[in-house]
Amino acid sequence: MPARTSWIPYALIAPSVVFLGALFLVPLVQTIWLSFSAGDGFSLENYQRMAGDLNFSLAVRNTFLLTLVVVPLQVVLALAMATMVTKLDKGRDLVLWVLTIPLGISDLAAGLAWLALLQNTGYLNSALYALGLIQGPVGWLSQETPWALFFAIVLAELWRATAIVLVILIAGLQLIPKEFSEAAEIFGAKPWTRFMRITLPLLKPSLQSALILRTVLAFEVFAVVYALGGRNFPVLAGEAYVWQNDNQNYGVAAAYAVLIMAISLAATAVYLRVLRTRPEQLP
């Protein structure tokens, strides 16, 4: 039984409310305001400049393409990992530790790790050379090979951020009572049927939070892309960074920020609606 209302809980949450107000809500409003103001008063000038920029449509296309390819692959890969790990009895902790290492790795470091593999005189080319597939160092990460670069970024993103999906899904799997699957097994359901008809539907809440988290992060993808391809592969957050730091144009940078936020919110709303779980469906 929670204690009756007093001033104490308000005193306890007040500091964090003030903090989040000052550094989350205020900058949020500021960003929107900044993006709509140029010179004096309300204007769409920043948005026009953003949309008129050479890299804009490329950045939109690339960001969406990356998200649409990376996020579903991560969910599938994480599901496969999670099913494998739950079958283990010996060495489970060690395997889980290794699989979750990328969780703590910065996107910049992940990009650099894959750069070591994929650079001109890197390990991929050395392997291809040893197999006799190429004659000498080949560049994969330049503007001339956009699809190879895209593929490299997908690999690095899969490598880095699948761990977070894995952890959320395993935490979710632990909440599913074993009896359900066992009952289905007694009635003759094959492993695949059990997975599709029992595990997956009951995992929906975890899938939802994993998808929201990953999609929001995927739309602000930035450092991985920069570490591997520099500005050869424009993405939305990268353009925001360039407008802010190199061009010193805070208005256009804010317009990009608002665009990223709008896309993220829209994606979150879609997930909340499509993957909603009614209370009576929970075990």
Next chain:
Amino acid sequence: MTIQAAEIPQTTKSRSMALPSARRLLLWTGLAVLLAWVLVPIYFVALGAFGGRLGVFRWPKTIWPADLSLAAMTQFLSIEGVFNALVNSLIAAGLTVLFSVLLGAPAGYALARYSFRGQNAYRLLVLLTRAFPLAILALPLTVSFIRLGLYDTPFGVSLIHTVLALPFAALVTQSLFMGIPREYEEAAWVFGCTRFQAFMKVVLPLALPGLAATAIFAFVISWNEVFAASILTVRERTLTAYLLRILAESPLHYRFAGGFILIIPSMLFIFAVRRYLFAVWGIASK
């Protein structure tokens, strides 16, 4: 197919032990591939970090370590700005830990122990942060940070990193405190402790490991963050911001050395909190 049919009676007895050797082999092969998939890039960036200039341009490469030396790493650390960036990263991450625990844990305690009006509004505020790309919010802060003298300081960076870590800390500590029976506290009150004393003497020691895990997550969040740190600093860069800035012009082996230094603490920290990982994320993702 026949193998599967034969194995059904066994599996009902004990699921995990009964995997036949063929499927066991398949399982372990799959896992070996996955483990290699995680570890191999780290291994290669380590070779790059300690291989120096020669190692990076060696062609064709062998996957075995050849003439590694600490010289490449010490060279990197002695470049002007690198050590300073490392110190800034540590300061920013340390302050982030401090702020997110000091602000988040009381909120978590309030959510766990009291029911009060506005509770749901507060939860909504915390959850709302999840739908936004938070690092992007550093963009408008540049101007106000310059005005307040916070721009280009690790302190300023830690403030925005705390926005990233605080919601997480509040949610995790909430369930941490919910796991500690309130009867313990009430018993302490009966024996004459004030609420504060009861918290310090009874609840805190029990919550300490979980709080440590929360702190470590806050540290990792800050240590790894690139975008906001790069926007908010010019000279007093954090390590990630520094590396991002020099990406274009620095030689490859320096980049790998930087990447390696970024990875090491993360690996150790994930190892340290591995027991809490699933509990923590199970809670934080609700």
